[in-house]
Amino acid sequence: MTKSRISLDFDLAKPGKHAGYARLPYSVNRSAYGWLPIPVVSIKNGVGKTVLLLSGTHGDEYEGQVTLTRLALQLQAEDIQGHLIILPMANYPAAKVGHRVSPIDEGNLNRLYPGNPSGSPSERIAHFIETELMSRADFVFDLHSGGASLNYLPATTSVASTGSSAEAERRALMSTFGAPYGLLFSSAPGSGSSSEAAARNGIPRLGTELGGRGWVHPAYREICESGVLRVLALLGVTKSEGLPPPPEVRFLSVDKDCFVYAPENGLFEASAMLGDEVRVGDLAGYVYFPESPLRVPEAVHFLASGVVVCERAVAMCERGDCLLHLGKVI
Numbered sequence: 341m342t343k344s345r346i347s348l349d350f351d352l353a354k355p356g357k358h359a360g361y362a363r364l365p366y367s368v369n370r371s372a373y374g375w376l377p378i379p380v381v382s383i384k385n386g387v388g389k390t391v392l393l394l395s396g397t398h399g400d401e402y403e404g405q406v407t408l409t410r411l412a413l414q415l416q417a418e419d420i421q422g423h424l425i426i427l428p429m430a431n432y433p434a435a436k437v438g439h440r441v442s443p444i445d446e447g448n449l450n451r452l453y454p455g456n457p458s459g460s461p462s463e464r465i466a467h468f469i470e471t472e473l474m475s476r477a478d479f480v481f482d483l484h485s486g487g488a489s490l491n492y493l494p495a496t497t498s499v500a501s502t503g504s505s506a507e508a509e510r511r512a513l514m515s516t517f518g519a520p521y522g523l524l525f526s527s528a529p530g531s532g533s534s535s536e537a538a539a540r541n542g543i544p545r546l547g548t549e550l551g552g553r554g555w556v557h558p559a560y561r562e563i564c565e566s567g568v569l570r571v572l573a574l575l576g577v578t579k580s581e582g583l584p585p586p587p588e589v590r591f592l593s594v595d596k597d598c599f600v601y602a603p604e605n606g607l608f609e610a611s612a613m614l615g616d617e618v619r620v621g622d623l624a625g626y627v628y629f630p631e632s633p634l635r636v637p638e639a640v641h642f643l644a645s646g647v648v649v650c651e652r653a654v655a656m657c658e659r660g661d662c663l664l665h666l667g668k669v670i
């Protein structure tokens with residue numbers, strides 16, 4: 341297997357708390373021998389589990405980036421047993437400019453695993469994370485939110501495998517995290533996600549979708565931070581003292597028919613709000629056409645019954661944009 345060309349400027353094996361950069365060689369007009377600096381924090385003490393914490397997989401999702409920046413600052417080596425490896429801006433070029441995908445190669449990091457050591461910068465980052473970091477980890481967090489275009493109710497996410505012991509374990513982790521909703525996504529193999537990368541490495545992975553619309557909701561950030569700390573305590577890496585107990589989690593499944601898409605280009609006004617329970621066929625909203633003022637607005641309907649867990653954060657839509665999505669009550 342070809343080794344990653346991304347190198348860390350400090351030794352991950354070193355005990356204590358260290359911050360530095362994973363250096364991604366990037367030779368361009370303005371910098372012939374330059375590298376892209378992906379921030380990495382390592383906090384290591386004693387013997388225990390190794391946990392990889394990722395945010396900024398999508399650069400416009402800020403709740404996780406703020407949570408991991410706070411934890412990197414607050415947690416000291418003596419607070420932990422084991423090893424935390426924190427990447428607050430996993431796809432650094434995207435996170436630097438606040439875009440979902442990388443501005444230098446259009447790479448969507450959560451579609452690119454297992455990556456490619458000789459590929460585009462985003463492919464190289466995916467390869468580095470999977471082969472150099474996940475390979476030494478016992479557990480991985482990948483913290484997401486709705487980003488600039490969506491807004492989510494606070495939720496943990498995982499992959500559905502109904503009735504399996506793996507799903508029971510995932511649900512137990514989601515209950516410990518304690519976000520109000522637990523979304524179990526049906527997924528097709530070959531999605532290139534961090535879930536698949538974690539599965540290839542034989543380690544559990546827990547994700548989130550917490551808020552969005554291009555800002556940081558302080559209550560959601562708090563849910564994220566206490567959730568991560570509760571799971572770290574469950575793994576024996578931190579102590580659980582002082583942490584509030586997790587609130588009850590409502591589990592929902594997410595399938596293809598949970599998604600409502602724009603049928604036309606226009607302006608969308610939703611008829612259902614986050615948290616509403618809707619039935620199949622209910623009105624989801626209207627797309628308006630101010631450019632053709634006498635055109636009748638187009639009604640959009642739900643294709644399934646469930647709870648509205650995600651909404652588009654901007655009114656302007658193009659055919660094919662996700663407007664709302666549901667979670668089905670399990």
Ligand SMILES: [Zn+2]
Nearest residue numbers: 398401484485
């Ligand atoms: Zn995301």
